[in-house]
Amino acid sequence: MIARILYRKNVQGVLNYVLDKPHASVLGMCNIPKQILQYPKLLKQHFHFLGSRHESNKRFVHITLNLPHGEFLDDSKFFKLAEIYMQEMGYGEQPFVIVRHDDTKHEHVHIVSTRVKESGKLVDNSHDFSRNLAVQKYLEQMFGITPSPESKCSQNLPVIRVPKERSLPDDSLGVRFYMQDILNTLCQQYKPRSFKELKHLIQAYHLALSITQNKSGRVGVSYGIEKVLGYKSRFIQGYKVHPNLSGPKMERLFQKNARSKLLPTHRQRLKKQLDTVFKLFKSIDLKELETILMEFQKLDTSLEFNKMGQPKSFTIYDKSGYIFNPSEIDGQLWSRIRSFSSNSNSVLEVNGSQFQLELIKCVEEVLLNRHARMHTGFVVSEFIARQTFSAIQNDFWEHPKFALLSKYCPKEGLDLHKQLNDQYAGIQNKLVQKHHKRETQLLESKSRLISKVIEQCVFGLNLTTDTRGELFQSLGLAYENGSVRYLDSSVHSLSLDMGNFNTRPNEMKFPSAFIREHEKVLRLLVGANPKSESLYARSYFLPMFFKQLYSQMAKEDRKTFETYSLHAYWKTIERMNQSFEKSPKDYVHLLNHQGFHVSEIDGDMYLHAIYGETDATIPLDQKTKAYLNSLPDKNIVFKNQHTHITLLKHSGRDSFDHLWTAYLIQNEYYKKAAYLIVFKGIRPNLAPEIMEFHMQKGLKKVILEVAQNQNNYKNRKLILASAYTIDSLLGSQKGRNELEFNPFKDELTDYSKFNKQGL
Known part of the structure; x- marks a missing residue:
C-alpha cells in the first residue's frame, strides 16, 4: 500500500x-x-x-x-x-x-x-x-496487504534521446497520469532552468509543451503528447496535470535552480573533465565522443548531427542534475568539438603528459586495491615498495582503466604491456615517495595530538604505563625507546619523549574505523572545531573498545565525549526508527526500549541515556520539540518513561553490550548479533515490534543456526575467545568462514560506503 x-x-x-x-x-x-x-x-x-x-x-x-x-x-x-x-x-x-x-x-x-x-x-x-x-x-x-518497499526509491527513467525509437507506453491510467509521472520524475532527476531545457528533456518521452503569456505577463503552460504512431492527445493545462506543474510554479522552480551557488563549481569541474579527455586523445571519432566521455569521465552527453553529418548541438546531462551547453562551460569548447572528424579513428596521445598521468593512476589504483585486499601488516608505502611488476601484472590486465587504455592505443608502434614494464620502477618510486610523505605527516599529526592529550590531562594527571601504552595503541601507534612508530611498520619513526616505557608487543590491534573515530574524539577534547570533526554513531561504543583508556578519562572530558557521541547516535537511531514511528508517542516508546528517555525542563526538552558514566544530556531541536508538544497526554507519556527505564537498569541491561547488539541487528548484521545472543546471553535493547520485524526478516533463522551449531564445536573456550571479543564480531564475511575475523577491514567498520548516511 x-x-x-x-x-x-x-x-x-x-x-x-x-x-x-x-x-x-x-x-x-x-x-x-x-x-x-x-x-x-x-x-x-x-x-x-x-x-x-x-x-x-x-x-x-x-x-x-x-x-x-x-x-x-x-x-x-x-x-x-x-x-x-x-x-x-x-x-x-x-x-x-x-x-x-x-x-x-x-x-x-x-x-x-x-x-x-x-x-x-x-x-x-x-x-x-x-x-x-x-x-x-x-x-x-x-x-493482510502486500508490503510496500521498505525504503524510498528514486525512479530513473530510461534515457532515450531519439523519440521515434520509443513506442508510446500503456496510458490506460490516463494521459494526465502519464504526463504527471514523467514530468515529476524528470524534475526530480534533473534541474531544468527554463522551459527550453524542460522541452528538450520531455521530447524523449513523446511529450510536448505549449507556453502562453497574458497581458499582465503571467506565464501559463500546457502539456500534450506528440503525434507518434498516429496518436496525439489534446493539450492539458499545467495546473490540471498537477498543481506543482503550472506555469508560475515551474517558473519559480527554474529560478530556484538558476540561483544555485554551486553552478560555477559544476562548470569548472566539467571544464577540467573535458580538458582531461581532449588532452588524452590525439584524435577522436565524433561518433565515439559520447562513449569516450562516459568511459573516461562518467559524463552523460548527447551530440546531435545535421543532415550533412556535421555536429549540430552538444548537451551535457551532469550528475548534479543540471543541463549544460558548450558555451556555458568554455567559449572554445564547441570549436574544439567541431575540430574532430567523423572519419578519423579515436587514438590516444601516448607521448603526452596526460597519458603518463593515466598510467600512474592506473598503477596506484591497482596497488591500493591489492593492499586493501591482502590485509598485509605493512603501511601503504612499504607495501608498494615490496611489489614487483610480475607479481601484480595480472591485476593490471583485469583493471577497467587498463582495458580502456588498451582499447584506444595506436594499433601499431606501442606495446602497452612492455611500456608499463619499462616504466613501472619509476612509477613505483613516485608512489612510494608520495605515500611515505603522507604517512610521515599523519604520524607527526598523531604525535602532536598525543602530546596535547597528555599536556591537557585528558586521561588524568598521572598516567600509568598501561594507560600510556593503550593511548598509543588506540591511535595505531607503538612507543619504543623514546620514539614513536606505526604498529604495522618500523619504516617511519619520530623522536618523542614520553618517559621510560615501551608499549607491550603483540597487543590486540583495534579496528581501524574505531581508531579514526577515537582520533576525532581526542581532537574534539583538545579544542578542535566540532564542525570539522563530526562523529558517527559508532563513536558511542568507543568505551567498549578502549576500556582502560576511557575509564581513566577526566570526568569533565568524559562528559564532553558522551555529549558529542550521544548526539551522533541519537541522529542515527532517529533514522533507524522512522519506519516504526507512527506518532510522537511511538517516538518516545521506541527510544525508551533502547535505553533513552526525554525530559522537559523549563520548557526545553532533553535526551538522556542509561549508558555511560556521566549524566550527559543533549537538547532536542525545535522541530522535535514541537513534534512531542503535539502529544495531548504529553505529561503522562513522559512520566511513564521511567517505568521501562527502571526495568532496564534493574535487569542489568544498562551496559553497552545490549545496545551494541541492538545496533548490529538494526544494521542487519544478524550472524554477528546471533553470537552475542546465543553465546553470551545478551538481550538487545529494542522495542518488541522492531525485534519481531527483524526476527521475521531472518534473525530468528540465524539464531537457530548458531544455537544448533554450537554443539558441534570441539573447543568451546576457543570459540568463546574469538566470538566474544568485539574485535572478532566485526570480521569480514567475504570469501571466508564466519569464525575467521579481521578487525581492520570489515563490512561494519568500513564506513566508506556509509559516509553520507550518518553511520
Whole structure:
C-alpha cells in the first residue's frame, strides 16, 4: 500500500475533483455534523469555514491510500483502514470525508480533511513522511496487504534521446497520469532552468509543451503528447496535470535552480573533465565522443548531427542534475568539438603528459586495491615498495582503466604491456615517495595530538604505563625507546619523549574505523572545531573498545565525549526508527526500549541515556520539540518513561553490550548479533515490534543456526575467545568462514560506503 499526502491552502478544487468524479463513492464522513450528512453539498462550505480560521498555506490535507495492483478491499474494510490511518496520523478528531474512486487499475480512496482544530491551532505535521511509512507498514500487517518497499526509491527513467525509437507506453491510467509521472520524475532527476531545457528533456518521452503569456505577463503552460504512431492527445493545462506543474510554479522552480551557488563549481569541474579527455586523445571519432566521455569521465552527453553529418548541438546531462551547453562551460569548447572528424579513428596521445598521468593512476589504483585486499601488516608505502611488476601484472590486465587504455592505443608502434614494464620502477618510486610523505605527516599529526592529550590531562594527571601504552595503541601507534612508530611498520619513526616505557608487543590491534573515530574524539577534547570533526554513531561504543583508556578519562572530558557521541547516535537511531514511528508517542516508546528517555525542563526538552558514566544530556531541536508538544497526554507519556527505564537498569541491561547488539541487528548484521545472543546471553535493547520485524526478516533463522551449531564445536573456550571479543564480531564475511575475523577491514567498520548516511 502507498499513502500520499498533499497539503493545500484551498479546498474547493480538491472537493470538486474528489466528489464529482464519475462513479465516485462516498464511503463515509467522520466528525461531521448530522446536518452535513443529510445534505452533502454543504460539505464544501463547512470545510471552507473551518479552514478560514487559520492563514497557513497548509491548512487542508488531501490524502490518497492506494492498494497494490490486483488487491481488493470491500467498502467497509477500506473505510475502516482509512479511519485507522487518520487516527494514527493525528487526525482522529478532525472532520474528514472518505471517497472511493475506480478510475485506475489500483483500488484507492481519497481523504480530505483540515488541519485547523476547534481551538484554531493546527494539527502537527512534524515527521509526517516517516510516520506515514510507519502507519503504512502497520496497516499492511493488520489488513493482510502486500508490503510496500521498505525504503524510498528514486525512479530513473530510461534515457532515450531519439523519440521515434520509443513506442508510446500503456496510458490506460490516463494521459494526465502519464504526463504527471514523467514530468515529476524528470524534475526530480534533473534541474531544468527554463522551459527550453524542460522541452528538450520531455521530447524523449513523446511529450510536448505549449507556453502562453497574458497581458499582465503571467506565464501559463500546457502539456500534450506528440503525434507518434498516429496518436496525439489534446493539450492539458499545467495546473490540471498537477498543481506543482503550472506555469508560475515551474517558473519559480527554474529560478530556484538558476540561483544555485554551486553552478560555477559544476562548470569548472566539467571544464577540467573535458580538458582531461581532449588532452588524452590525439584524435577522436565524433561518433565515439559520447562513449569516450562516459568511459573516461562518467559524463552523460548527447551530440546531435545535421543532415550533412556535421555536429549540430552538444548537451551535457551532469550528475548534479543540471543541463549544460558548450558555451556555458568554455567559449572554445564547441570549436574544439567541431575540430574532430567523423572519419578519423579515436587514438590516444601516448607521448603526452596526460597519458603518463593515466598510467600512474592506473598503477596506484591497482596497488591500493591489492593492499586493501591482502590485509598485509605493512603501511601503504612499504607495501608498494615490496611489489614487483610480475607479481601484480595480472591485476593490471583485469583493471577497467587498463582495458580502456588498451582499447584506444595506436594499433601499431606501442606495446602497452612492455611500456608499463619499462616504466613501472619509476612509477613505483613516485608512489612510494608520495605515500611515505603522507604517512610521515599523519604520524607527526598523531604525535602532536598525543602530546596535547597528555599536556591537557585528558586521561588524568598521572598516567600509568598501561594507560600510556593503550593511548598509543588506540591511535595505531607503538612507543619504543623514546620514539614513536606505526604498529604495522618500523619504516617511519619520530623522536618523542614520553618517559621510560615501551608499549607491550603483540597487543590486540583495534579496528581501524574505531581508531579514526577515537582520533576525532581526542581532537574534539583538545579544542578542535566540532564542525570539522563530526562523529558517527559508532563513536558511542568507543568505551567498549578502549576500556582502560576511557575509564581513566577526566570526568569533565568524559562528559564532553558522551555529549558529542550521544548526539551522533541519537541522529542515527532517529533514522533507524522512522519506519516504526507512527506518532510522537511511538517516538518516545521506541527510544525508551533502547535505553533513552526525554525530559522537559523549563520548557526545553532533553535526551538522556542509561549508558555511560556521566549524566550527559543533549537538547532536542525545535522541530522535535514541537513534534512531542503535539502529544495531548504529553505529561503522562513522559512520566511513564521511567517505568521501562527502571526495568532496564534493574535487569542489568544498562551496559553497552545490549545496545551494541541492538545496533548490529538494526544494521542487519544478524550472524554477528546471533553470537552475542546465543553465546553470551545478551538481550538487545529494542522495542518488541522492531525485534519481531527483524526476527521475521531472518534473525530468528540465524539464531537457530548458531544455537544448533554450537554443539558441534570441539573447543568451546576457543570459540568463546574469538566470538566474544568485539574485535572478532566485526570480521569480514567475504570469501571466508564466519569464525575467521579481521578487525581492520570489515563490512561494519568500513564506513566508506556509509559516509553520507550518518553511520
